[in-house]
Amino acid sequence: MAYKRQIDRLPIPPSDATVHNVTCHYCIVGCGYKAYTWPRNKQGTTTDNALGIDLGEQQPADGTWIAPSMYNMVQQNGQDVHLAVVPDQDCVVNSGLASIRGARMAENRPSRVTGTQQQRLSDPLVWRNGVWQPTTWNDSLDLVARVTARIVAEGSEDDLVVSMFDHGGSAGGYENTWGTGKLYFDSMKVKNCRIHNRPAYMSEVHSSRDMGVDELNYSYSDFEITDTIVMVGANPLETQSNVFLNHMVPGMRNGAKFIMIDPRRSVTVNACEEVAGPENVLHLAINPGSDMALFNTLLTYVVDQGWTDDDFIAASTFQAGEAVGEGSGQPASLGSLDFAMQDIRTSLAEGAEICGVAEADIVKAAEWIAKPNADGSRRKCVTGYEKGIIWGNDNYRTVGAVVNLSLATGNIGREGTGCCRMGGHQEGYYRPGDGHVGRPATYVDQLLIGGGGKVHHVWATDHYKTTLNAAQFKRVYKRRSDMVKDAIDAAAGGTREQLVDAIVAAVNAGGLFVVDVDIIHSQIGQAAHVILPACEASEMNLTSMNGERRLRLSERYMDPFGNSKPDCLIAAGVAQHMEAVLREMGEDAYADQFSGYDWQSEEDAFMDGYHQGNPDVTYDRLRAMGNNGVQEPVRGYENGALVGTPRLYTDGVFIRHGRDDGKALFLSAGWRGWQAPGKAQEEASHEFWINNVRANIFWQNQFLDQDNDFVQDRFPYPFIEMNADDMARLGVSAGDLVEISNGNGATQGMAYPTDTAKPGHVAMVFGSPAGSQGNVVNPGVNELILPNYKHTWGNIRKLADAPPQARAISFKSKEFTA
Amino acid sequence: MKCNKLVDVGRRQFLRGGAVAGVGAAATLMTGVQAKAATPGAQIDYDSTKLANLADLTVNEPVDIAFPDADSPGILLKMGEAVEGGVGPDADIVAYSVLCPHRGWYMNYNSEDRTLNCPGHFSRFDAEAGGQQVWGHATQNLPQFTLRVDDDGDIYAEGVSDLIFGRPSNVL
Secondary structure (H helix, E strand, O other): OOOOOOOOEOOOOOOOOEEEEEEOOOOOOOOEEEEEEEEOOOOOOOOOOOOOOOOOOOOOOOOOOOOHHHEEEEEEOOEEEEEEEEEOOOOOOOOOOOOOOHHHOOOOOOOOOOOOOOOEOOOOEEEEOOEEEEOOHHHHHHHHHHHHHHHHHHOOHHHEEEEEOOEOOOOOHHHHHHHHHHHHHHHOOOOOEEEOOEOOOOOOOHHHHHOOOOOOOOOHHHHHHOOEEEEEOOOHHHHOHHHHHHHHHHHHHOOOEEEEEOOOOOHHHHHHHHHHOHHHEEEEOOOOOOHHHHHHHHHHHHHHHOOOOHHHHHHHEOOOOEEEOOEOOEOOEEEOHHHHHHHHOOOHHHHHHHHOOOHHHHHHHHHHHHOOOOOOOOOOEEEEEOHHHHOOOOHHHHHHHHHHHHHHOOOOOOOOOEEEEOOOOOEOOOOOOOHHHOOOOOOHHHHHHOOOOOEEEEEOOOHHHHOOOHHHHHHHHHHHHHHHHHHHHHOOOOOHHHHHHHHHHHHHOOOOEEEEEEOEOOOHHHHOOEEEEEOOOOOOOEEEEOOOOEEEEEOOOOOOOOOOEOHHHHHHHHHHHHHHHHHHOOOHHHHHOOOOOOOOOHHHHHHHOHHHHOOOOOHHHHHHHHHHOEEOOOOEEEOOEEEOOOOOOOOOOOOOOOOOOOOEOEEEOOOOOOOOOOHHHHHHOOOEEEEEEOOOOOOOOHHHHOOOHHHHHHOOOOEEEEOHHHHHHHOOOOOOEEEEEEOOEEEEEEEEEOOOOOOOEEEEEOOEOOEOHHHHOOOOEOOOOOEOOOOOEEEEEEEEOOOHHHHOOOOOOOOOOO | OEOHHHHHHHHHHHHOHHHHHHHHHHHHHHHHHHHHHOOOOOOOOOOOEEEEEHHHOOOOOOEEEEOOOOOOEEEEEEOOOOOOOOEOOOOOEEEEEOEOOOOOOEOEEEOOOOEEEOOOOOOEEEOOOOOEEEEOOOOOOOOEEEEEEOOOOEEEEEEEOOOOOOOOEOOO
């Protein structure tokens, strides 16, 4: 049954409603919204209201409208208030467009009045007497600090393992990455740490940075004035929806051609064909994992045709052969274009064979990207790439191959160009130096599986849903954390000292003490001994930057749920308790390292961190910049406004690698097949390629949407897109529950017949709470511990007929039909 | 088969904004008068509106309608087999708003796969599954009109399942 809201009327915000600047905290795009709040007993009228329009009239297409999902009733300063979170027509990012995620910000706020998001954590929980008991911050933080301090003082900081977000938006942002960063990288030097979605602490785009190119170097407006848009392993209509709709679509309407490189036909390809016409869209449905061979072939062809931008290459790139040699922590050498071409050179015939596409299509792509116009002027090209290669085969070399082509054609640092990752979350990284972590960094999941680590602090990270080799990880993690639960249960009724002794004995015997900081009781939280409730954007002021480096202050407009707190203040609480406990232990010098956390608010954390490095930037100044904010880096403050940088490298000087010469480097590497261990054997011994994909409806907010009726009604089980012939052969019908299995584990989902799915290819949604795709992903990583989630093979069998919820949904094609 | 011709009729109705403002003003005045006499209901009352007769319908050929007023275009469909929310002797008659609940664009009916499709941002809705959004940006399924068929085969609309795009109240 399609979910019906049965709402036929909404409260109207009065003209004196309070208005707050809001940046959507879900995906990297960071669309601008206005949050209106007003007292419970007030309302506007059709003619006198906060929107300033006559609501007695039907609004036209693209007009302002408050959808039911944009409304809720929340707490503000302890009072129930009406809330409407409405897309901002004046924000240049989205121009009034709302995604299916951002337009549900209001209904995904916790409300005790309307009953939304009651899964949110309200109080600290401590494992006691066989269950999680609610308690105070002091009690819970004291236990965290006593166990952690004992372990690091008696052993070393290497016994403390930390999983922590590094992003903006949601519960990330400059405030919270600083709070956690100061705790673990300044007060301590924790090296056994990892990031929320990957098994070590590292960049996802090391090679681009090593080449001198920051991965976010353009403005979204560059899509509107370019000649060719290239997307590699990205699906922007679903995962950067309003970059596609508000910037790429205008670009195509202005004549830009579109090249999509992806083994799967996504809805993005369909929409491009609608906008630009099929003759201006080239979908290179390459063999999985062969992206690098394609880009090496394209660059070879461009070089041989003389279509390189020689002036740019001479002025802005390294000229003298090899600059950086291959070595440990350096998966490929770097240097001049001529030097790199020795390894890169790939003929059209070779490229077509490896990639499984026609030579003519490779030539067409090269022409669209780089063939000069009849008058000799150069074409402009924007290239965007994302998880298809970031989480794909041979990350370092493949990302480098993409950046190589943009450098060789002069398509970085100029209007209408760019070579950027499309991104997941917003960015919001401000931490002390992480040099002590090392490169390659510790493979934390393997460390934990191998019995390493004694205390694990987990910040908004759910390995159970979003790691590779998840089945084995969960088995070991449960066993180790259960040892500590058993020890706590056995110490019931004892003193705090006896409890800490029991926990320390259990971790010294192979157990693991787990502290989980999150906004909900997550799946990995099932293993936790202390659970600390965080709040997120909207319940705290939060600064982040989007995929074009646009920095905004998203204002707090409601109270944190229950007794939850911003992560930065939780980190401060951990530090303060560590200091007290260490002093009690007589470790005064060590205790001194945990001073400097007397923050009363998230703004204090911002001023202690980001502001120190960017002294022009304050909350007041950002608030004045509104939803358009300022593009980083901020260069000054003039005439009452922050001055930003719309585009990087306009001077042709490349500095991301830290080289004094300011010259970009080319990456020198040839195709070498499957890079990660075990992939080739897995492919050879299984029937299906298990692609992992994202979906418009809940990407970046599935953890909240597991408690959202509209979303659960559409996809009650994680979808697995399958070819109809494959389904028929396996006796699987639409909506049937199927199991994917291989030597790594098994997972389950719901078959979704998809006529564009190739035989032998299935696409399973990533990160679902109801079926972890990571269960079947092998532990293979690249030299810098980048996971290859995308290349997994398995066999499929039917588990059950379609359950009633699955039988009721639509299984029609996701592609628009005119 | 597409029904752009019928859709165009609806678009003209939809864009006819000026005439409607007068109607809205009159309705506001009447509400003000009634408020003194009677306590307003907890939910909106819709005027029962005759849309068509069973005899007017052909399977999978949409008929343009408007409900609850001329500014809210919709379509009436006979699907040929029982569907969610269907009325009539075959439980196969349904009606939906055709304003996309994402940004209010006027949607096309694709009779081949029986979906409503938004040319603005590519959202699409399944006419055979209660207006469920198959894929798109809207945060609700398509407003479905509550229908009644009387003994003469006349089909009336008498309610709406969701808020219609572009209005704070389904009855303005």
